[in-house]
Amino acid sequence: MHDITDLRFFVTITESGSLAEAARRLDVTPSAVSQRLRHLEARLGMALAHRSTRRFVLTEEGLLFRDGVAAVLGDLDRLVENLRERSGEVAGTLNIGGSLGFGRRYLAPAIADFHARHPQLKVALTLSDALTATEAGRFDMIVHIGSLADSSMVAYPVAPNNRFICAAPAYLERRPAPRDPKELAVHDCIVLRENNEDVTLWRFHQRRQEVAVRVPAILSSNDGDVVKQWALAGKGLFVRSEWDVADLLATGQLVRVLPEWSLPNADVVALASARGAMSRRATLFLAFLQARFQPAPPWRLDLPKKGRGQGPGARG
Structure with a gap:
C-alpha cells in the first residue's frame, strides 16, 4: 500500500516536465526528488521514468501508473469535496x-x-x-x-471586451489620423506579438464590409505594457484591449482611431x-x-x- 503523499508526489513530477521544476514546486532539492522517485520505483519493482539532468520521460509502466494514480486521486478529491460541501465548507x-x-x-x-x-x-x-x-x-x-x-x-x-486602435495625441499631431483602414499601410504601427498570431494583419468590418490590412510594424514586442508605453510616447498606432486603455481614452492620453470600424472581439x-x-x-x-x-x-x-x-x- 502506497502513501497518498507518494501518489501526489508522482503526479507533481509528471506535470512538471523535469526534476528541477518538480523540486521547485515541492520546495525541496532536485536530489531529494530523484531519491524519492527511486524509492517509489524500488517499492513497485519497476522503472517509472528515464531521466536526465534536464528532463525525464515516463516509461510505458510509468504512463499506466500516472493515469491510474490520477484517477484514484481525482476520485478521492471529489469524495472529500462532497463531504465538505455537505457541511457548507x-x-x-x-x-x-x-x-x-x-x-x-x-x-x-x-x-x-x-x-x-x-x-x-x-x-x-x-x-x-x-x-x-x-x-x-x-x-x-x-x-x-x-x-x-x-x-x-x-x-x-x-x-x-473589445479592442481599439489608439494613438497618442502627439502622434496624431504629426500624422493625421487615417479615415479608412487601407491608409494604415502608410502609418507607423506598433504590434504585440502573442499566441503565434499574424500580428501585422489587422482585420476590420463595418456592416457587411470586411477589410484586411497588412500594417508596417516599426516597433514590436511580446509585452503589452511595453507596446502601450511606446504608443503613449507618440511612436505610432497600436491595437489594444479596451480593459487596458479605457482609462487612458477617458483622460485623453490616448485617442481612438477609426471608431466606425470594428475588429474581432476578444x-x-x-x-x-x-x-x-x-x-x-x-x-x-x-x-x-x-x-x-x-x-x-x-x-x-x-x-x-x-x-x-x-x-x-x-x-x-
Missing part, C-alpha cells in the same frame, strides 16, 4: 491561470475578495502570457482573453477542461467572476457616455 486548493496584464490588474484583486469570503480555501495564481495547452491541465481554470486556440477546453463567458472567458465537471470551488469562483464583471465590466462603468458610445472595437 469551501476548502482545498484552487489553481488559476491567467495573463500577466489582466491578471495583475483585475484577476488578482478578484481572487483576494473571493478568498475573503472563503478563508479556508487556498488559491494558487499563475500569471503568464505563454501558457500552453499542455500546461492547461494543471489548472482548475484559466482566465483567457480572445479566441480559443485549444478546442479541448470549454469556455465560460466572464466579461465583454471577450474575457474562463477556460476549463472538457473532462468531467468543475469542482465546487471552481464553480463558485466562476459565478463570482461573472457577477463581478457582468453585465458591465469595471472598465466600462466609469467612462463618460461619449467614451462608451464610440462603437465596438477589437481584441487583445
Whole structure:
C-alpha cells in the first residue's frame, strides 16, 4: 500500500516536465526528488521514468501508473469535496491561470475578495502570457482573453471586451489620423506579438464590409505594457484591449482611431477542461467572476457616455 503523499508526489513530477521544476514546486532539492522517485520505483519493482539532468520521460509502466494514480486521486478529491460541501465548507486548493496584464490588474484583486469570503480555501495564481495547452491541465481554470486556440477546453463567458486602435495625441499631431483602414499601410504601427498570431494583419468590418490590412510594424514586442508605453510616447498606432486603455481614452492620453470600424472581439472567458465537471470551488469562483464583471465590466462603468458610445472595437 502506497502513501497518498507518494501518489501526489508522482503526479507533481509528471506535470512538471523535469526534476528541477518538480523540486521547485515541492520546495525541496532536485536530489531529494530523484531519491524519492527511486524509492517509489524500488517499492513497485519497476522503472517509472528515464531521466536526465534536464528532463525525464515516463516509461510505458510509468504512463499506466500516472493515469491510474490520477484517477484514484481525482476520485478521492471529489469524495472529500462532497463531504465538505455537505457541511457548507469551501476548502482545498484552487489553481488559476491567467495573463500577466489582466491578471495583475483585475484577476488578482478578484481572487483576494473571493478568498475573503472563503478563508479556508487556498488559491494558487499563475500569471503568464505563454501558457500552453499542455500546461492547461494543471489548472482548475484559466482566465483567457480572445479566441480559443485549444478546442479541448470549454469556455465560460466572464466579461465583454473589445479592442481599439489608439494613438497618442502627439502622434496624431504629426500624422493625421487615417479615415479608412487601407491608409494604415502608410502609418507607423506598433504590434504585440502573442499566441503565434499574424500580428501585422489587422482585420476590420463595418456592416457587411470586411477589410484586411497588412500594417508596417516599426516597433514590436511580446509585452503589452511595453507596446502601450511606446504608443503613449507618440511612436505610432497600436491595437489594444479596451480593459487596458479605457482609462487612458477617458483622460485623453490616448485617442481612438477609426471608431466606425470594428475588429474581432476578444471577450474575457474562463477556460476549463472538457473532462468531467468543475469542482465546487471552481464553480463558485466562476459565478463570482461573472457577477463581478457582468453585465458591465469595471472598465466600462466609469467612462463618460461619449467614451462608451464610440462603437465596438477589437481584441487583445
